[in-house]
Amino acid sequence: MKKKCAERIGFALLSSAAVLVILFLGIILWDIIGNGLGVISWPFLTQSPREGMTEGGIFPAILGTFLVSLITVVFAVPLGMGAAIYLNEYALAGRMTRLTRLAIRNLSGVPSIVYGLFGVVLFVQMMKFGTSVLSAGLTLALLTLPLTITASEEALKTVPKSYREGALALGATQWYAIRTNVLPYAVPGMLTGVILGLARAAGETAPILFTGAAFFLPHLPKSLFDQFMALPYHLYILATQHHDIAKVRPIAYGTALVLLGLILLLSTSAIYFRYRYRQRMRS
Amino acid sequence: MNEIVLEEGVKKLGTRAGVQQIGSQRLKEKLIEKFFLLNGMLAILILGGIFALLFFKAYPAFQELGVIEFFGSPVWNPTSYSKAQYGILSLINSSLMVTLGALLIAIPLGVACAAFLSDIASLKMREILKPAIEILAGIPSVVVGFLGIVLVNPMISRVFGVSHGLTALNGSILLAIMSLPTIISLSEDALRAVPPSYKEASLALGASRWQTLVRVSVPSALSGIIAAIMLGMGRAIGETMTVLMATGNAPALTFNFLEAIQTMTATIAIELGEVPYNTTHYYALFVIGLVLFAMTFVVNLISDLILQKYQEGER
Numbered sequence: 001m002k003k004k005c006a007e008r009i010g011f012a013l014l015s016s017a018a019v020l021v022i023l024f025l026g027i028i029l030w031d032i033i034g035n036g037l038g039v040i041s042w043p044f045l046t047q048s049p050r051e052g053m054t055e056g057g058i059f060p061a062i063l064g065t066f067l068v069s070l071i072t073v074v075f076a077v078p079l080g081m082g083a084a085i086y087l088n089e090y091a092l093a094g095r096m097t098r099l100t101r102l103a104i105r106n107l108s109g110v111p112s113i114v115y116g117l118f119g120v121v122l123f124v125q126m127m128k129f130g131t132s133v134l135s136a137g138l139t140l141a142l143l144t145l146p147l148t149i150t151a152s153e154e155a156l157k158t159v160p161k162s163y164r165e166g167a168l169a170l171g172a173t174q175w176y177a178i179r180t181n182v183l184p185y186a187v188p189g190m191l192t193g194v195i196l197g198l199a200r201a202a203g204e205t206a207p208i209l210f211t212g213a214a215f216f217l218p219h220l221p222k223s224l225f226d227q228f229m230a231l232p233y234h235l236y237i238l239a240t241q242h243h244d245i246a247k248v249r250p251i252a253y254g255t256a257l258v259l260l261g262l263i264l265l266l267s268t269s270a271i272y273f274r275y276r277y278r279q280r281m282r283s
Numbered sequence: 284m285n286e287i288v289l290e291e292g293v294k295k296l297g298t299r300a301g302v303q304q305i306g307s308q309r310l311k312e313k314l315i316e317k318f319f320l321l322n323g324m325l326a327i328l329i330l331g332g333i334f335a336l337l338f339f340k341a342y343p344a345f346q347e348l349g350v351i352e353f354f355g356s357p358v359w360n361p362t363s364y365s366k367a368q369y370g371i372l373s374l375i376n377s378s379l380m381v382t383l384g385a386l387l388i389a390i391p392l393g394v395a396c397a398a399f400l401s402d403i404a405s406l407k408m409r410e411i412l413k414p415a416i417e418i419l420a421g422i423p424s425v426v427v428g429f430l431g432i433v434l435v436n437p438m439i440s441r442v443f444g445v446s447h448g449l450t451a452l453n454g455s456i457l458l459a460i461m462s463l464p465t466i467i468s469l470s471e472d473a474l475r476a477v478p479p480s481y482k483e484a485s486l487a488l489g490a491s492r493w494q495t496l497v498r499v500s501v502p503s504a505l506s507g508i509i510a511a512i513m514l515g516m517g518r519a520i521g522e523t524m525t526v527l528m529a530t531g532n533a534p535a536l537t538f539n540f541l542e543a544i545q546t547m548t549a550t551i552a553i554e555l556g557e558v559p560y561n562t563t564h565y566y567a568l569f570v571i572g573l574v575l576f577a578m579t580f581v582v583n584l585i586s587d588l589i590l591q592k593y594q595e596g597e598r
Contacts, residue, residue: 007493011403017395018404018412021467024460025419031434032426079325086323090316102587103326109514109583110333110576111521113548117555117572121336125560142329149326173308175315203423206523206548210555232425232524239429240528249433256426267421271414 029260036257039250045258053216053238054247058255060220064133064228065202065262067221068212071137072144072201077194079141080148084190087149088156089164089178108146112206115143119211134224136212143207144197151193155186158281189281192274199266203259205232215241231259337573344369344566353570357536359550361564369567371574373536377451377544378575381526382519384455384540385462390512392459393466394501397508400467401474402496420464424524431457431529445541449531452540457525462515469514473507473593474500506593513586517579523548547571 047057083104091097119139129135159182167177205213214227215237221228238252239245345353348369356370400412431453439448477500485495501508531543532553545553551568558564 003491003494007491010493010497014395014399014403017392018399018408020392021396021419021463022412022415024463025415027434028419028422028426028430031430079322082319082322083325086319090319091323100323100326103330105587106580106583107326107330109517109521109579110330111523111548111579113521113523113551114333114337114572114576114579117340117551117569118333118336120555121340122332145329146326173312175312199421203421203425205423205425206552209552232423235425235429236524236528239432252429256429259423260426263421263423264418267417271417 032253032256032260035250036253036255039254040257044254049216049251052244053242053251054244058231058234058251058258060217060229061231061234061255062258063220064213065231065259067228068133068137068140068208068230069198069201071134071224072140073194073198075138075141076144076148076197076201077190080145080193080197081152081190083145083149084152084156085178088153089174089182104146104149108150112143112204113209115139116207116209116211118142119207124211130225131210131212131227132225133212133221133228136208136228136230139207139211140201140204143204144200147200148193148197151196152186152190155189155193155277156182158189158278159185185281188273189277192270192277195266195270195273199263199270202266203232203263205230205236208233231255231262235259334576337569337576340566340569341573342566343561344563344570347563347566353567359534359545361554361567367564369570371547371571373534374545374547374550374571375574376536376538377530377534378520378546378548378578380451380538380540380544381454381458381530381546382516384451385458385519386512386516388455388459389462389466389515393463393511393515394470394508396463396467397470397474398496398501400471402492402500416464416467419460422461424461424522425528427457427461428525428528431525435529439541443541447531449529449543450541451530451537451544454526454530454544454546455540457529458519458522461522461525462519465518466511466515469511470504470508473504473511476507477503506589510586510589510593513582513589517582517586520582521548521575521579523552527552547575551575 044057045062046059048060049058050056087097087100091100116139119135119142123129123135123138124131127135129138163181163185164177167181168174172180208230212227213230213233217227217229235252235255238248238255242248352369353371355372356368357372357376358368358370359374360368396412400409404412432449435453435456436448439450439453440446443452481499481503482495485499486492490498526546527549530546530549532545532549533543534545534550535542537544551571554564555568558568
């Protein structure tokens with residue numbers, strides 16, 4: 001009897017832990033959506049901030065986040081795919097490969113602010129890109145690289161070995177086999193990694209703090225070497241640095257909702273793509 | 284040689300031009316492989332590059348002020364008019380404090396949730412809980428920090444009767460929520476990797492499912508769970524925006540969770556934007572960066588070693 005009782009109490013505790021975790025998510029979504037939804041309107045999404053950011057919209061921040069994420073993807077995706085192709089297709093099991101994998105796993109644990117420091121020295125100072133959307137995009141590209149490599153490698157792994165062997169047996173060179181018999185089947189899966197990388201890049205604040213994000217800009221960025229406004233940085237400013245924090249609170253909620261919505265949209269579409277892709281590979 | 288035929292439609296096999304083409308084909312293959320090799324080495328290059336640049340920028344500060352200046356004093360006041368002080372002990376203490384607080388909340392909750400997922404949850408519960416955890420992992424840190432200000436802040440000041448809730452406790456609660464997804468999903472993997480025969484043997488001997496979980500499953504998955512916790516800990520130490528927004532940012536040496544603190548990450552985030560490049564203060568911020576990098580590197584490495592060893596044991 002005692003045993004049964006202990007089991008019931010124990011399982012109840014575990015269940016309540018699970019409920020609590022869902023509750024956390026529920027509270028977060030409830031608060032942001034509940035307070036932010038009323039702020040969202042067409043002008044809010046398409047206009048610039050006015051009157052010291054107490055009026056108007058957040059369009060420059062949306063555009064800036066879009067731009068910087070685009071640059072991130074342009075640099076991170078080819079590099080990530082290349083590294084994944086090397087690791088999955090060319091690399092032989094050995095000390096060097098083990099070291100590379102260790103480096104990739106460790107890179108994904110490096111704090112984002114440290115990437116920021118690295119970006120300031122390498123891109124802003126040494127390469128003289130200045131604080132710009134290019135410097136910020138490159139910094140974010142390094143940050144998302146481990147993610148893109150891992151996701152691309154996952155995709156390459158799902159392509160059956162026989163596809164490669166068939167091509168090689170017919171006399172194709174290794175690269176020819178990869179190009180015609182592996183990549184076409186792996187690219188849709190790699191897309192998942194691209195989208196997840198985008199979502200990560202769009203939400204990061206610390207790496208762009210000193211590499212290119214601006215407090216407020218009267219005009220939109222015209223070149224890669226201009227500073228930019230970004231959604232997460234805008235939210236940070238509105239929440240902590242603004243002179244009239246109480247007055248801009250609704251705008252802060254609106255910004256948080258747009259940012260959260262964008263990221264949830266990206267990550268759910270990645271999950272959906274992965275699901276579809278896995279089903280197709282199975283059949 | 285199929286490729287030549289296919290790709291260029293050249294039918295000169297056996298002729299001199301054909302032989303040359305085969306040679307250039309081999310060269311091309313070699314170059315392509317070298318290109319990918321270089322690409323593969325990129326991760327090592329970046330990791331080494333981060334360490335090298337941090338060290339390179341931190342070195343002038345060590346040279347100018349000495350190592351003891353940084354690690355011998357708790358007073359961080361680089362902008363003082365009379366005498367600038369660069370002690371980072373209070374900053375390290377703050378970072379460790381919020382991390383410890385976060386782990387105290389996240390470990391029981393995370394491991395319990397993982398055990399629920401692996402041993403109790405019905406398929407339907409899993410289908411709700413798993414995506415929920417994935418969504419939780421995707422919430423940007425700046426949004427979590429914002430909620431620290433608008434939700435947790437008033438809650439703490441009401442419950443504990445303090446003037447404002449931007450304290451170490453606030454940071455701990457938020458970091459706990461942020462490290463939960465890592466701890467839950469990796470602990471669940473570890474629990475699922477326990478061979479079914481262990482559980483079956485325990486159940487056959489008359490143990491209840493609860494006893495089996497507590498005395499068989501969790502102990503045999505322990506190394507995996509510890510690795511998960513370490514990884515969550517690495518995340519918490521390095522997290523910037525959340526603690527920057529929610530912990531009040533007052534660099535003082537304290538052990539009171541209801542006081543404002545200032546972590547290493549927050550210090551860099553606040554001050555790097557304001558100091559001119561290549562000044563003593565600027566270099567000092569890279570010292571903090573270097574210490575932070577070293578701490579997370581060691582934590583991640585240990586977690587990685589445990590996981591690798593653990594996975595080898597599985598095979």
